[in-house]
Structure formats: structure tokens, C-alpha cells
């Protein structure tokens with residue numbers, strides 16, 4: 397059974413289409429990253445999955461239960477851990493009070509284990525908490541009842557690098573024991589390290605869903621070349637060359653930079669042999685081939701071009 401199923405999920409706020417006919421599935425046991433720029437509609441989807449927002453059209457199911465059916469959703473929520481982007485804890489209460497309150501509703505079999513990993517100052521009032529400590533308290537409340545499915549809205553916001561690492565290790569261990577994690581994020585390196593699959597949303601609509609590996613493969617390589625002799629720019633008229641930048645080194649005379657280069661940089665999505673064949677006849681000083689930064693990939697999706 398899929399952990400989350402969306403079918404044509406749509407939410408309109410007046411003229412704003414926050415979610416535009418979203419259809420996708422999150423499989424049991426995977427870590428699924430839900431990405432998109434500010435205002436793309438991530439929180440709206442997440443809040444719909446928890447029953448806080450009613451869809452304008454379409455359906456959503458969590459752990460097999462339709463979110464529109466109140467009692468069924470309530471039952472499913474016992475097995476769901478939720479971390480909101482704005483936890484909204486009672487500021488007058490201490491961290492310990494907050495945990496007791498959550499424990500009374502859904503249980504706390506893993507409280508001690510989680511407090512060893514994430515250690516918010518429990519005897520202080522929440523209003524004195526830093527953003528990072530509030531996040532840590534939120535993580536403990538989200539996982540202490542041992543959920544099968546975790547739905548997390550930008551869970552690492554405010555966490556320092558050590559805590560981010562610890563949280564990433566924790567999520568991997570959760571996956572290992574069969575739990576499903578659905579989380580929204582802006583943090584691309586985190587997504588690369590953690591997720592099995594990624595869904596990208598822009599202006600309410602799904603742009604792509606695919607395994608992280610496939611996304612990186614499709615995004616191509618960044619190639620840099622330095623040559624000992626001028627290379628005609630036409631030589632790089634090869635399918636799959638994008639964003640070509642060329643220049644002529646200062647110590648090379650008599651070369652027209654509009655038709656030739658001695659240094660170049662481009663993103664390449666074609667067959668690498670075609671580049672090597674074409675450049676084989678020139679004397680190169682240096683050649684580097686690197687994975688395209690995930691940031692560039694997302695900029696293309698976010699930026700609205702289809703050139704991916």
C-alpha cells in the first residue's frame with residue numbers, strides 16, 4: 397500500500413491556485429523530498445494531508461485513509477508524525493509540558509531515545525526557545541509515538557550543521573526500519589544526500605517527479621577545457637552542449653574570440669564520446685568533467701525554462 401496518494405488534488409484561495417491538480421504517490425518505506433520555491437504550494441499540500449485544509453477538488457489519502465473522512469483520518473493520524481513549519485507550541489509552557497501534552501494524546505514510547513539525540517532545554521518555557529531548539533522539540537513530538545509515516549514541513553530550518561547531520565542519520569535509520577518520510581525542503585544538498593525520490597512543485601503544479609539519481613543524470617555534466625591552441629567555437633556545435641562560455645587566454649595573440657577559444661565551460665547532456673572525438677585533434681592543457689550542481693538543475697525548473 398502507498399503511504400500517500402494524491403489524485404488531482406487542487407486547492408484554490410480565491411484567485412490563487414495553491415495546488416493545481418497534483419497527482420502522485422509516495423511509496424511505503426521511501427524518503428520523498430517535496431521541493432519548490434517560496435509560495436509554490438508545499439505547505440498547502442502538507443496541511444491538506446493532515447486535514448487542516450480542505451481540497452477544492454481531487455482527493456488525498458494517507459496510510460490508505462481519505463483525508464476528507466474525519467474519523468478515518470483521525471485514526472490514521474495516530475500512526476503519523478507531523479512537524480509543522482510553525483510549530484505553534486503554547487509559549488507559556490515548558491518543553492516538558494509540551495511533550496507531556498503530546499504524550500497524553502498519542503503516546504511517547506520513544507521519548508527518551510529521541511531526547512538523547514535532540515536535546516531541547518525541557519525546563520525552559522517555549523517562549524525562551526531559539527528557532528533551533530523549537531525545531532528540536534518539534535522533532536521529538538513528531539517521532540516520539542513511533543509513527544509509520546512522518547510528514548515534515550522544512551524540518552531542518554534553524555538546525556545547526558551538527559544537528560542537521562544527526563537528523564539525516566536519524567531519518568535514514570527510520571527508513572531502514574520501514575518508516576516513510578515525506579518532507580519539504582529548500583536545502584538541496586540535504587535532498588541529494590537523503591531522498592530516494594524528489595517531487596518539484598512550481599506555482600502549485602508538479603514539474604517533475606523522479607529518483608534523485610535520474611534527476612542528476614538528466615541534468616548533465618559541467619565540462620571545462622583549456623587548450624594550448626585556439627579551437628574554433630564551431631567545433632562545439634554538438635548536440636547536448638548548453639550554456640557555452642568561451643574565452644581566449646591573455647597570453648595567446650591573434651585569435652578572434654568571436655570565432656575561437658582557448659578556454660571554455662559548458663553543461664553537457666549528450667554522449668561524452670562526441671566531445672572527446674571532436675576535441676581529439678587539438679592539444680589540450682586541461683579537461684575537467686564534474687556533476688552539474690543540483691542548484692543549477694533546480695534553477696532551470698524554478699526559472700520556468702524546459703531546457704532540462
Ligand SMILES: Nc1ncnc2c1ncn2[C@@H]1O[C@H](COP(=O)(O)OP(=O)(O)OP(=O)(O)O)[C@@H](O)[C@H]1O
Nearest residue numbers: 409412413414432433434435436437438439440441
Ligand atoms: N490561507 C491562505 N489564504 C490565502 N492564500 C494562501 C493561504 N495559504 C497559502 N496561500 C497562498 O497559496 C500559495 C502557496 O502557499 P504555500 O504556503 O503552500 O507555499 P510553500 O511552497 O509552502 O511556500 P514557502 O516555501 O514559502 O513556505 C501562496 O501563493 C500563498 O500566498
